[in-house]
Amino acid sequence: MKLLDIGEITERSGVKPSTLRYYEEVGLIQSITRHGLRRQYEPQILTKLSLITLAKAGGFSLTEIAGMFSEKGQLQIPREQIRERADLIDEQIKELTALRDILHHVADCPAPSHMECPSFQRMLKASDRRKPAKKKPPTK
Amino acid sequence: MKLLDIGEITERSGVKPSTLRYYEEVGLIQSITRHGLRRQYEPQILTKLSLITLAKAGGFSLTEIAGMFSEKGQLQIPREQIRERADLIDEQIKELTALRDILHHVADCPAPSHMECPSFQRMLKASDRRKPAKKKPPTK
DNA sequence: ATACGACTTCAAGTCAACTTGAGGTCAAGT
DNA sequence: ACTTGACCTCAAGTTGACTTGAAGTCGTAT
Structure with a gap:
């Protein structure tokens, strides 16, 4: 499965690189590997970012949003x-x-x-x- | 028309004194006079606070909300x-x-x-x- | 071989919207 | 007269969510 680098993620999700790095820092998303220094992401991250964007628009904090995902990155809420x-x-x-x-x-x-x-x-x-x-x- | 002091405003609107002072500082509301040091408000402020609370819940910034009121405190938007x-x-x-x-x-x-x-x-x-x-x- | 451009880190800065704390004032009740 | 409690001011601190800037690293195209 082909990976996307951060620039492509930004382009396709509208989320800035600095924001993506910040999300990673706070544990909301993960980059799967690096190409040189560049973060590479699995395409599913796009779905996740849509969800994050949506939830933010709904007034949820990043912490709350993080709580909606399990370790595997799946939505997993009781x-x-x-x-x-x-x-x-x-x-x-x-x-x-x-x-x-x-x-x-x-x-x-x-x-x-x-x-x-x-x-x-x-x-x-x-x-x-x-x-x-x-x-x-x-x-x- | 009887005036309400800040404690009563807090009690009836749910907006904390510190917040009321802050709103006044940024020009969003005004206290009409003082009783000793205490701010006194016209009862209409309660309506205004309801509106502010509502607009905040709608994601408007204080600055935007302030823009919805004219000098006289009326709602006045083109x-x-x-x-x-x-x-x-x-x-x-x-x-x-x-x-x-x-x-x-x-x-x-x-x-x-x-x-x-x-x-x-x-x-x-x-x-x-x-x-x-x-x-x-x-x-x- | 080298230059380019897109990334990298890390610390510090920013912004909105409040909150907190220290030290002070005042009016009303006893 | 004094205590109390609720307020006051002003400066500084807090939180969340990023952004910015300086200095550095890579892979790719020339």
Whole structure:
């Protein structure tokens, strides 16, 4: 199976050499051998990089992403964790959807002051329900 | 109209005092006055903080968020920009959806090696179409 | 044989977004 | 009058994810 050198990986994945080296340094990917000094990669690394890029776009940290791969480089997460992550992403999708809807509203609503527009307020409130606990009970 | 002091803002918004001070430092929010040393805020700041929190969750930088507010603290973005932002968010939602679907697949597909599973590959390819341009045309 | 260009290492730098710590101030309760 | 607790300032530190720069090494084309 033919190997690809770092330049080719960069070209085909859009990930810079410096970034690839950094990913290797932190143990996220490995180069399989060297040609002279040049790192050589197995073609599968491209799949892995797609996955990494995608997960980053989803707001996962490199550490979290690293945790999604087993030693052999396979995706290997206990099912339970996968569900958790999927739920997290759903959460995020909802937030983004709320934000988008708010923007649309702002674009279309001719009210001079959105801050006081009731439907604007309503949308914001709806997005607030995932907040840290408030301490004050309605005491008194 | 009664003012809220920083502790109350923290309690009701979930945003830490240090963060509020930081936001003020970078010009994202303002405290309206002081009670002794204590910052006092107008209640509307809570709406603004909701919006900030939401936008942050949407991956916007503080600088970008600051750009969404006019001097008076109102949301004020040219319609064209709003559409752009909304499209950006849609983009992100698509990415997240792809990621979630991949995770679901991984959770359900009993194949030993996802990396080679064709439907896994297909999903990844689908998420790749937003990549930087490749230089190599099929020359030769 | 040599020059070229694409890589290499390693340390240091950068950026955003906060957080922490030391030392200080203030108003309200006892 | 004094203590307390919640705030204050300001500088420095932290984290994550890279990037940059200087100095060096190779394989390949000429």
